[in-house]
Amino acid sequence: MSRLGRVAAETRAAWYAFTRRRTAVFFTFFFPVILILIFGVLVRTDPTSGGLFTEPAGYYVAGYIAVVVLFTPLSRVGSEVARHREGNRFEKLATTPLSRAEWLLAQTLVNVAVIGLAAVLILGLVLAVTDAAFSPSPLVVPYVAVGVALFCGLGAILGRVADSQDGVVAASNGVALPLLFLSRTFVPPALLPAWFRPLMELSPLTYFARGLRAATFPSAAADNAGLVGTDPYLNLAVLAVLAVAFFAAGAVALPRTD
Template sequence: MSRVARVRAEAGAAWRSFVRRRTAVFFTFFFPVILILIFGALVRTDPTGTGLFTEPPGYYVPGYLAVVVLFTPLSRVGSTVARHREGNRFEKLATTPLTRAEWLAAHTAVNVAIIGAASLLLLGIIVAVTDAAVTPSPWLVPLVALGVTLFCGIGAALGRVADSQDGVIAASNTIALPMLFLAETFVTDDLLPEFVLPLVDLLPLTYFSRGVRAVTYAGTSPVVDVAVLAALAVVAFAVGAAAIPRTD
């Protein structure tokens, strides 16, 4: 069996596992929708120009997309690795030709497909609910794909170090929640304390947010952000693949 065939077979199994888990499907597609309804429909721009959510609706598009690009890969891949460890699945996989990188590539491909579909749904709802002026761009494809790949790699590493699926969820939320609000998503830099600002450039989600905002809102080139995101994705994928155990 060729490498492509092995990855395709594992991806097919991962896809079937996802669609059978109704809770996972619900939260992947509908939790971000609820978030948009809350922030986009119920929270309106402050007419005094002070406080949170004072920017035009289009400014917050990266934040909405970041919810699925960040949370879903971290929790899904991390939980899958932890579940496989608990069930000694990696010991069985060690007897097959499937490598750790191929296993992670298959699960990353499934997540890219799922989150890509969720992102399209969110963009449509964002435009309908928030009246955001969103400029469609082919750059969104590599931005979403690279962002998902990056956080799949981090999720795989979390699944290795966490002692259970519950531990993975706790660890992923601990990482993702602060990043969601500090990485130039919903909170602008001028509202952050000065001591936090140097951390913004160290957060991988920052480059996803900047890239998405560049193409959907500012109308500028995202080349630098895509390049940084690609480099981070390669490193994260390599670390995640190395972290996947052969036996447990």
């Protein structure tokens, strides 16, 4: 079987494995719905007041998408790696032609499809229940695909480091929550100490949120530009380089035996 055939077969198997877990399917799509209903409908934004959520509603659309791009791959791939380790499945995979990179690529493709659907749901809900201004851009597709690939690689690393599925959940939350609020998603840089703002450039989620926001909400370009500015193509290029690095590290981290 060719490499393409191996990846396609593993992708189908991973997709069916995901859809059979109804709880995982439900919360994958339920979580962003709750997030938008809480922050977009109940809390709302108030550009005239101080504190959090003072930007226009359209500013936070990139943050909503960043939530699923960050949390879903970390938890799903990390848990899948931990599940394979506990079931000695990597030892069985080592006897097949399927390489570790091909296995991770198949998992990534499934996550791209799942999170792509979740992103469409998010955009539809935002337009339906909030007054967010949103400029459609074809760059949404590569941003989601590249971002998912990056965090799938990081999820694979967490799955290798953690000693159980419970450990993966704890580790993924421990990584994702600080990144979510310190990466230009929901908290504008102006609200953070001046000494901390350059450190935000160390987060890959910064390039995702800033670039996607620049592509879909152009008025945010006046925000503190950071290392590569607000050009969506430059931010996507940096994100792509980081995605290749994290994906390669994740593939290497996958065990051959358990």
